[in-house]
Amino acid sequence: MRFFVDTADIAAIRELHELGMVDGVTTNPSLILKSGRDILEVTREICDLVPGPVSAEVVSDKADDMIREGKHLAALAPNVTVKVPLTWDGLKACKALTDEGHMVNVTLCFTSAQAILAAKAGATFISPFIGRLDDIGLDGMELIADIRQIYDNYGFETNLLAASIRSVNHIIECARIGADVITAPPAVIKAMANHVLTDKGLEQFTADWAKTGQKIGA
Ligand code: E4P
Numbered sequence: 001m002r003f004f005v006d007t008a009d010i011a012a013i014r015e016l017h018e019l020g021m022v023d024g025v026t027t028n029p030s031l032i033l034k035s036g037r038d039i040l041e042v043t044r045e046i047c048d049l050v051p052g053p054v055s056a057e058v059v060s061d062k063a064d065d066m067i068r069e070g071k072h073l074a075a076l077a078p079n080v081t082v083k084v085p086l087t088w089d090g091l092k093a094c095k096a097l098t099d100e101g102h103m104v105n106v107t108l109c110f111t112s113a114q115a116i117l118a119a120k121a122g123a124t125f126i127s128p129f130i131g132r133l134d135d136i137g138l139d140g141m142e143l144i145a146d147i148r149q150i151y152d153n154y155g156f157e158t159n160l161l162a163a164s165i166r167s168v169n170h171i172i173e174c175a176r177i178g179a180d181v182i183t184a185p186p187a188v189i190k191a192m193a194n195h196v197l198t199d200k201g202l203e204q205f206t207a208d209w210a211k212t213g214q215k216i217g218a
Pocket of ligand 1: 006026027028107127129131132163164165183
């Protein structure tokens with residue numbers, strides 16, 4: 001299972017990358033806004049830091065404009081993955097950009113029908129949004145399972161990139177289902193290390209160790 005980090009925060013990416021936790025990065029216009037950085041500059045910087053795929057999103061709604069923007073983004077670094085929305089124009093842009101050899105991540109996927117079209121258009125990654133489906137009372141994880149089954153039924157090569165992840169449980173469920181990649185905010189990835197019994201056990205060991213009066217290597 002590959003881990004992508006869903007942020008444009010360089011310090012957060014660096015911290016996880018140094019621990020070997022980052023196989024790629026995803027950004028979107030909202031994350032670029034949050035970073036306060038110029039999209040071209042921050043994308044280049046992330047690509048220098050992380051060798052894996054780095055998604056940068058186009059912002060136009062017409063295929064020709066998306067293709068133009070996509071080529072501009074792809075020229076920044078060889079590991080840029082052009083992110084296009086799952087609209088009819090986005091699918092056209094996906095086909096054109098993948099035909100030219102660029103990696104494409106089709107984003108804002110909310111149904112398995114959309115995921116089938118993305119695979120047919122040659123997408124490198126499909127990004128179904130779990131959390132946003134949960135937000136409206138639907139089951140985001142059911143979509144991940146459906147896409148996994150459909151892609152496996154037909155041997156589609158598009159990577160299932162589970163997105164809009166809000167919790168550690170989302171990541172575990174994705175791992176059970178067999179998502180190829182998850183993209184999650186740094187805080188959710190770091191929260192995977194936490195357990196109340198780890199904290200409680202450590203507290204006990206620290207207290208008991210102090211009572212021994214011993215030191216290691218001092
Ligand atoms: C994925 O590529 C998106 O950037 C992201 O996962 C969206 O997550 P959100 O629904 O929490 O904004």
